Amino acid sequence: MHSLPVFLRLTGRAVILTGMGEAADAKRRLLERAGAVIVGEEAEAAIAIVSDGDEATAQRLRARGVLVNATDRPEHCDFTLPAIVDRDPVLIAIGTGGASAGLAKALRQRLEAMLPARLGALADALAQARGAMKARWPGAADRRRAIDAALAPGGVLDPLRADAADAVPGWLSADGAAATQGTVPIRLLSADPDDLTLRAARLLGEADVVYHHPAVPPAILHRARADAVRIIADAMPDASGEGLTLWLEMAE
Template sequence: MRSSSTMRRNDLSIQGGKAQDQEARLEYLPLFLSVTHQDVVILGGSDGAAAKARLLCRAGARVRLFARTLGPEMGDLVRTGQVALAGDSPTLDGLRGCRLAFDDGADAEASMFLGARASDLGLLVNTIDRPAACDFIVPAIIDRSPVVVAISTGGASPALAKLVRQRVESVLPAGLGRLARALSACREGVKRVLSTGRARLRFWDSFLTDARLDRLARCTEEQMGAQVAEEVETALAGTADTDPAGDVALVGAGPGDPGLLSLAAAQALRTADVVLHDALVSREVLDMVRKDARLISVGKRAGGAAMPQDMINRLMVTHARRGVRVVRLKGGDPFIFGRGGEEQEHLIAHGIHPRVVGGTTAALGVAATLGIPLTHRGVARSLRLVTGALGEGMEGDDARDWAGLADPETTLCLYMAGRKVAEAARGLMAGGLGPTTPVAVVWSGCTPDQECRFCTVGELAHWTGDPRNGHPVLFIVGAVVAFAPAWTASSDQSRFQTG
């Protein structure tokens, strides 16, 4: 049997990195088991056991009950013939041939008998409300038969599973089951028109949009079949019986928070066959990719090894030519310091015209979390996004004209500037930007690990290195930083350590 198993504090002196998020182990294998015309045993006559019995009856099982006493609910099930009372205590013959057993734990002697013989009989046991003693658990379910949604916390918190079920149930249309039955009636017709599995998968992905699902699910039982059949037939009329050509979407994942993904980005992830993603794309965003898609990490963290860009380009072309849907998933926005333009050029040169799905760039997402208006009437009339990283063949002062960026009425957002930021600050002051100009230094923006520290340009000129090496850092420079609610709170403490 199984055994159970606002922002961070504003302190630049924190040393050491944070532990990386680990993908949680799957406590249970989720599956749907047919028990139609199968024998299932229940030990105990409690209300909890009766609830399991009713669920089993709905699934078509033959329920065999052993119990010394019957509660009112179980008594009703026995009297109506839905459950067969086999005796007070389980016997070896009474357990043989059963696939599953449910035990309410009220009879210790019966539980010991079941536990001693279950393994030899190949019987899986669920002890109600005792996950550590369970071979399997029963999830909270949403029943829109034949659509069934199962929700589980692995036995950790049934109450939480119930709450999640209620929230999910509230957004699922009541007519989902009717729609599923109508679509089932159309499957053979689609198979006759589209002979390949890939063509059928692509057809259904394009047919079942959120808008169509919501509209069709409102149809009555009488309307549903004819309406769905008509729309499927119309959609099939423009679909060729060939394996569809592959395609590539350059998709912005935003700065980390999955809530910042656009609807178009979420749809691209749900339908992708292959996802080439940057290393900094958050686990929460990757979890939105459908489970049978192939995930390939091609990006890097600061200072780490990376897949060469020409190899990334070749991978996109190779997979697209195999007829699959490719998503190149990039942190932030593909066209803001993401080399998305280079990738688009390469794809077009090879006859592939990519679809571009924009994303929230780090500056916009981070500024929103801090309450910094990047432009503000009478304070900042323009916004400049600048990379502090040197391009190939660029060295020294020729690489970046910091003095030319020293406009007190412009907000500067410096990306990838950790190693050059002291030089940048000195250049900005040399160009006339006041040393008291506010600065927000933000690590791991728009993620649970986000940290912020406020300082001034003069203090930034003494930057001696990034104590959070490997965490992406963004610098927001300009008078508008002082509008952040946390700026005033930071003014009575030493805002920045200079080494």
């Protein structure tokens, strides 16, 4: 991973913007949408956008300890600006590390077509339902498994359903879909994570514990939840704990 993706809260905070023309205007609009206070080069700020990619300006700002984005000059960038899919409060950022803005744009357009306009309403509905979810599933692990099951493809709250936000009250009052539990074996046909089946990718995103043979490559393990426990083993465990456990091995 060449960069750490972050979302910066810029409301009321100073951001330096230099350069003129269409590129500067586009960056100004983006910063204004984020609530930033746009200032000039001599002002104090933690980050700066050099919209014309001027090397000398970028170097002066970096010498002051300012984090810089220099348009079309990735070698002078401390951070890059992604293509953005905005379903407020859901934001999806697509970055290529400055390699190809065109590729990031093409991916954004594909995602724009896939994601319902009311995806943000689903996020708001889930935020408002936090208290009700904690009351129904007091245990954090039980709560996470219930949410995972509801948000899974075809689930009652599948994010790709246009009416998913409206289904939240019914989901909380109904029995709902049962989350996968126990130990599930997965035989990997390839070391390439792009060859994972949809089912395997979904289970990796849900598992609490991942037992894996030493031959399973890190690229596959990176697809598991960041907080999932990973245990190297030579064989599938005899018993599993609470929640979902996976056993990963390479096919012979």
